[in-house]
Structures are given as structure tokens and as C-alpha cells.
Amino acid sequence: MIAMPASSPVQRFLHWADTCPNDVFLRQPINGQWQTLTFAQAADHCKRIAQGLRSMGLQPGDKVALLSKNCSEWILADLAMMMAGVISVPIYPTLTAHSIESILVHSESKAIIAGKLDQYDKQKEGFPADIRIIGVKAFNSKGDVQWEDLLVQNEPIAAPFAWDLQDVITIIYTSGTTGAPKGVMHTLHSIDRVIQTATPEIPLIQRPTLFSYLPLSHIAERMGIELNAVYNGGFISFAESLDSFAENLADTQPDIFFAVPRIWIKFREKILQKLPQKKLNLFLSIPILNNLLRKKIKTSLGLSKAYFVVSAAAPLAKEVQEWYKKLGIDICQAYGMTEDCVYAHFNRPGSNKFGTVGKPLSGLQVKFSDEKEIRVKSEGNMQGYYKEPAMTADMFDEEGYLKTGDIGELDADGYLMITGRVKDQFKTDKGKYIAPAPIETSMLTNHHLEQVCVVGTGIPQPIALVTLSDSGKMQQQEALFAQLEADMQVLNKTLEKHERIEKIVILEKSWTVENGLLTPSLKVKRNELEKIYLPHYPMWYSKPTTIVRDNG
Structure with a gap:
């Protein structure tokens, strides 16, 4: 591959503002009505906000936090910060005041842009007294300075800040399935190399239609949606709310769609609620109905034009991929992390191997290490964790490879298979280690289950903690228990003796971002679950029934 010349997000964005100024760049619904910004309008906004940041006394190299759900202002703020030369610190919009405060203090942020938020007044309690707050009137977030006033009171910045390729331009605090979030430092060079390498290889098309709904504070959404659009002249639409998500997505019909496994499971559950599996199988077996039905389902989901459909963040069961394939939806799994800036592994359209x-x-x-841990080295690797030299050193081996913490292996065709997490492995009281991820992925093929966490510390055999999906909650208990037990018996036949599930424990309490049991990217916080439920394992294990319902 011939290396493309180095560039920057600002340079690429201004290229599109110059060459197609009147094309729509951003589109977001406000009270159900779409509002748009062209490339030229967006560029003007960015330049004025950049000058506004300078007028507040912020200097190149200062840190500015960005706390907001996905919206046009998120993208504009990120680009404006690059133009002003300040280092962006994106924060997940679902974090509590305590978590927000720890990030703001650790990052030494001098200002925070507070945009579209559901609980701004509560979250604001985590802002240090000396931090400057930029609010957005459109979203009722009040600050020392308002976004709209900066647009009116400032002329466009004369010239964007000239970053050096090795300058840190963002500090991304990981969502963290274990321990406190850590600030991952990425340079202009790492971000530029990832996008420029991925564009011809995946490939990412020019002028894509994109839909943004997963947190832009997460590396995958920021690279795959925001910076993909910035580099390739894309058109981004947003979801207004959870309630309008399906309608907004269907109205957009993006060229690329990215989701985490939980969303694919939810989509399937909704389809099967309207069209039970037996009837779906019948319709798909009739050639004329097959084509009509597939087209209708893809259009209703918003995927009628999607040429690249991606699942990442956690394993997606091969069976689920095969189910969607029958509907004409070819889900490509990908694998990356904040620390490698998703300079990573991808299944590509036309070269997609399920289960990898x-x-x-x-x-x-x-x-691979002796323990089969996956280790990677590329120009996308982070510079390190902000102010944490010891943790940074622990993340790299003697050859400079990043330790991913994931266990995996290559198949005969060179496709990577993830088989677990080093830290997720646990030992039963028989002294046998269990890798829970593949077992959990298999169990989640049952659409009556919403979430699964396989545990077993201190008991002879593993047990599965589960929560029910909407369809599972509607089932008669006797029928549900019978199905879960039958599925467990089938699954256990595929497992080694020490891996076999002894009990399934149905928990009434859902695992959410708000109660601290899921990360903002919807991964289970195993250690937080263990804190709550580990004392109950022996009691559940001793129950005479295979399926245990805990109403606590």
C-alpha cells in the first residue's frame, strides 16, 4: 500500500467546506423537525467557536472537556477545539457527577463544553469551582458562557492552529470494565494514519451517509462516524432520543451502520415479536415473498442501503450473524480498542468470516504471548495513559507491542478469533480456570435473554447470571424455565466438563449504565456484578432446581 500524505481532520474538513460548501454536513432532529448545517455553515461555526475559546484565555495545549450526547454541536466543538489548538477530553454523557469530577480534575481541564444532556443539573455538581462552563441554550445547559453567544460575539479564527504530527490532540478516558477510567493519549499522527489506512482497505466510500447514535466519546464512533465523515466528505444524521431512534434511523438509511451485540439482539427480538420464527421461515422459503420480506425488513430497520454493517465491542454469536444473513444483512465483526485507536482487525464486505x-x-x-494474549503494534498505538507512566509501561511488552488483554488465535485462513479476556477468567473451587466470553455469547442466541454473565468463583461449577429481554418477561415461567434448561443441556454438551453450567440464575434487576453495571459502550462490568452477587453464589448453587429466580 502506498502511504498517503499526512493530513489532519481540520485540513480535510476545510477541503470539503471549500469544494462543496452548500452540501449538507450535519442533520439533527429538534422536536421532531430536521435541522441542517452545510459544510460552509459548519466551518463558520467551528471557526467562531475556536476564536471564542481563544477569547476566553485558553491557550494551545490547554485541556477542554466535552460532555454531551451525540449532536451537531459535539462534532462542531471537536473541530473547533482542534482549530484553537486545545486538547479535547470527551466524557461519556451518562457518567455521574463523581465520575465526571474525577476526570476533570485528573485531566486538568480548564473549561468544559456542556451540550445535550438528560441530567445536566445533577452532573454539573461534579464540575470543579474553577472550571469555565460553556453551555448550549438549545439544550438548556447553562454555563458561564453560552455557545450561541460565542457564535455571535466572535469573528472566525484567522488561521487554525498548526499541530505537529506528534502532538497529543485528545485524551480519551476509557469506559473501563474494571478499575478507574484511564486517559488514553492520541496524537494527530495516530488518528490520521488510522483513517487513511482504513479508507481504501475496508473500503470507506467517499461522501457516505452516516448515522450517529453510539457515544461519540467512544473511539469507535468518533473514528468510524465523525472522522470518517470529516475525511471522506460524509453526511451525518443524529437520533433525537431513544424513543425516536428507530424512526430517525429509518429516515436516514445510512451507507454504514455500526452497532454493539446488544443492539443486534434487540433488533432481532423486535422482528420476532412481529413475525415469529416459524412464520418467518415459511415466508423466507417462498422466493417471491423472500425478496419482498427482506427488502421490507431492511428498510424498516434503516439498513436498505448499508453496504458495510459492523458489530464490535463484544463478541456476536455466529448463529446471530447467520440469522441476519438470511435477511440479506451481512454483519461484519471488527475488533479494536481505545488504546490502539482501532488500528485493528476488520471483516470486510465480500470477505466476511462469521465467528471471527x-x-x-x-x-x-x-x-500472541505464551498465554495467547493478543498483542499489537502499529502507528495507531496510544502515546500512553495521561500522567500514568507506570500503567503505560505495563501496557507494552519489551518489543513495544500493546497488550490488549484479549485472548485469541488465528484460524487456518488467517482470521482472528477472540476467545476471552485475560482478566475475565476465573477459577472455580476445583482449581479449574474458566473463560466465560464464548459461553456467554452462545447463551445470548436465546432471544429471551437480555444479558448474561458467567461466574463461578468459590463454587464447584460455573453458573450463569442472566436478565430477561422483553419477550422473556412475557413468557409463562414454566415454559421459559423448560426452554432455558433445554438450551443449557445442549450448550453443556459442547463444553469441557469443568466449564459446564450448573445453574441459570434469573435476576430481576436490570444491568444498566445508570446503575453502574454496564459501561457506556454497553459492556458488562463483571467486577461490579461480583461485588453485589458473589456472596449469593453458594446459596444459589445449593438450590435443588436448575433454574433459579432471584427476586432481590
């Missing part, structure tokens, strides 16, 4: 996370992008070096 694909092959690496060019230039990504991959090796």
Missing part, C-alpha cells in the same frame, strides 16, 4: 473479527489493517503487527 477478520484480518488486520495493513501495517498492523500482531503476535
Whole structure:
């Protein structure tokens, strides 16, 4: 592959503002009505906000936090910060005041842009007294300075700040399935190399239609949606709310769609509620109905035009991929992390192997430790964790490879398979280690289950903690228990003796971002579950029934 010249997000964005100024760049619904900004309008807004940041006394190299749900202002703020030369610190919009305060203090942020938020007044309690707050009137977030006033009171910045390629331009605090979030430092060079490498290889098309709904504070959404649009002249639409998500997505019909496994499970559940599996199978077996039905389902989901449909963040069961394939939806699994800036593994359209996370992008070096931990080296690797030299050193081996913490192996065709997490492994009281991820992925093929966490510390055999999906909650208990037990018996036949599930424990309490049991990217916080439920394992294990319902 011939290396493309180095560039920057600001340079690429201004290219589109110059060459197609009147094309729509951003589109978001406000009270059900779409509002748009062209590239030229967006560029003017960014330049004025950048000058506004300078007028507040912020200097190149200062840190500015960004706390907001996905919206046009999020994208504009990120680009404006790059133009002003300040380092962005994106924060998940669902975090509590305590978590927000710890990030703001640790990052030494001098200002925070507070945009579209559901609980701004509560979250604001975590802002240090000396931080400058930029609010957005459109979203009722009040600050020392308002976004709209900065637009009116400032002329466009004369010239965007000239970053050096090795300058840190953002500090991304990981969502953290274990321990406190850590500030991942990425340079202009790492971000530029990832996008420029991925664009021809995946491939990412020019002028894509995109839909943004997963947190932009997460590396995958920021790279795959925001910076994909910035580099390739894309058109981004947003979801207004959870209630309008399906309608907004269907109205957009994006070229690329990215989701986490939980969303694919939810989509399937909704389809099967309207069209039970037996009837779906019948319709798909009739050639004329097959084509009509597939087209209708894809259009209703918003995926009628999607050429690249991606699942990442956690394993997606092969069976689920095969189910969607029958509907004409080819889900490509991908694999990356904040620390490698998703300079990573991808299945590509036309080269998609179910049950794997694909092959690496060019230039990504991959090796496995003696324990089969995946280790990677590329130009996308982070510079380190902000103010944490010891933790940074622990993340790299003697050859400079990043320790991913994931266990995996290559199949005969060179596709990577993820088989678990190093830290997720646990030991039963028989002294046997269990890798829970593949077992959990298999169990989630049952659409009556919403979430699964396989545990077993201190008991002879593993047990599965589960919550029910909407369809599972509607089932008669006797029928539900019978199905879960039958599925467990089938699953256990595929497992080693020490891996076999002894009990399924149905928990009434859902696992959410708000109660601290899921990360903002919807991954289960195993250690937080253990804190709550570990004392109950022996009691559940001793129950005479295979399926245990805990109403606590």
C-alpha cells in the first residue's frame, strides 16, 4: 500500500467546506423537525467557536472537556477545539457527577463544553469551582458562557492552529470494565494514519451517509462516524432520543451502520415479536415473498442501503450473524480498542468470516504471548495513559507491542478469533480456570435473554447470571424455565466438563449504565456484578432446581 500524505481532520474538513460548501454536513432532529448545517455553515461555526475559546484565555495545549450526547454541536466543538489548538477530553454523557469530577480534575481541564444532556443539573455538581462552563441554550445547559453567544460575539479564527504530527490532540478516558477510567493519549499522527489506512482497505466510500447514535466519546464512533465523515466528505444524521431512534434511523438509511451485540439482539427480538420464527421461515422459503420480506425488513430497520454493517465491542454469536444473513444483512465483526485507536482487525464486505473479527489493517503487527494474549503494534498505538507512566509501561511488552488483554488465535485462513479476556477468567473451587466470553455469547442466541454473565468463583461449577429481554418477561415461567434448561443441556454438551453450567440464575434487576453495571459502550462490568452477587453464589448453587429466580 502506498502511504498517503499526512493530513489532519481540520485540513480535510476545510477541503470539503471549500469544494462543496452548500452540501449538507450535519442533520439533527429538534422536536421532531430536521435541522441542517452545510459544510460552509459548519466551518463558520467551528471557526467562531475556536476564536471564542481563544477569547476566553485558553491557550494551545490547554485541556477542554466535552460532555454531551451525540449532536451537531459535539462534532462542531471537536473541530473547533482542534482549530484553537486545545486538547479535547470527551466524557461519556451518562457518567455521574463523581465520575465526571474525577476526570476533570485528573485531566486538568480548564473549561468544559456542556451540550445535550438528560441530567445536566445533577452532573454539573461534579464540575470543579474553577472550571469555565460553556453551555448550549438549545439544550438548556447553562454555563458561564453560552455557545450561541460565542457564535455571535466572535469573528472566525484567522488561521487554525498548526499541530505537529506528534502532538497529543485528545485524551480519551476509557469506559473501563474494571478499575478507574484511564486517559488514553492520541496524537494527530495516530488518528490520521488510522483513517487513511482504513479508507481504501475496508473500503470507506467517499461522501457516505452516516448515522450517529453510539457515544461519540467512544473511539469507535468518533473514528468510524465523525472522522470518517470529516475525511471522506460524509453526511451525518443524529437520533433525537431513544424513543425516536428507530424512526430517525429509518429516515436516514445510512451507507454504514455500526452497532454493539446488544443492539443486534434487540433488533432481532423486535422482528420476532412481529413475525415469529416459524412464520418467518415459511415466508423466507417462498422466493417471491423472500425478496419482498427482506427488502421490507431492511428498510424498516434503516439498513436498505448499508453496504458495510459492523458489530464490535463484544463478541456476536455466529448463529446471530447467520440469522441476519438470511435477511440479506451481512454483519461484519471488527475488533479494536481505545488504546490502539482501532488500528485493528476488520471483516470486510465480500470477505466476511462469521465467528471471527477478520484480518488486520495493513501495517498492523500482531503476535500472541505464551498465554495467547493478543498483542499489537502499529502507528495507531496510544502515546500512553495521561500522567500514568507506570500503567503505560505495563501496557507494552519489551518489543513495544500493546497488550490488549484479549485472548485469541488465528484460524487456518488467517482470521482472528477472540476467545476471552485475560482478566475475565476465573477459577472455580476445583482449581479449574474458566473463560466465560464464548459461553456467554452462545447463551445470548436465546432471544429471551437480555444479558448474561458467567461466574463461578468459590463454587464447584460455573453458573450463569442472566436478565430477561422483553419477550422473556412475557413468557409463562414454566415454559421459559423448560426452554432455558433445554438450551443449557445442549450448550453443556459442547463444553469441557469443568466449564459446564450448573445453574441459570434469573435476576430481576436490570444491568444498566445508570446503575453502574454496564459501561457506556454497553459492556458488562463483571467486577461490579461480583461485588453485589458473589456472596449469593453458594446459596444459589445449593438450590435443588436448575433454574433459579432471584427476586432481590
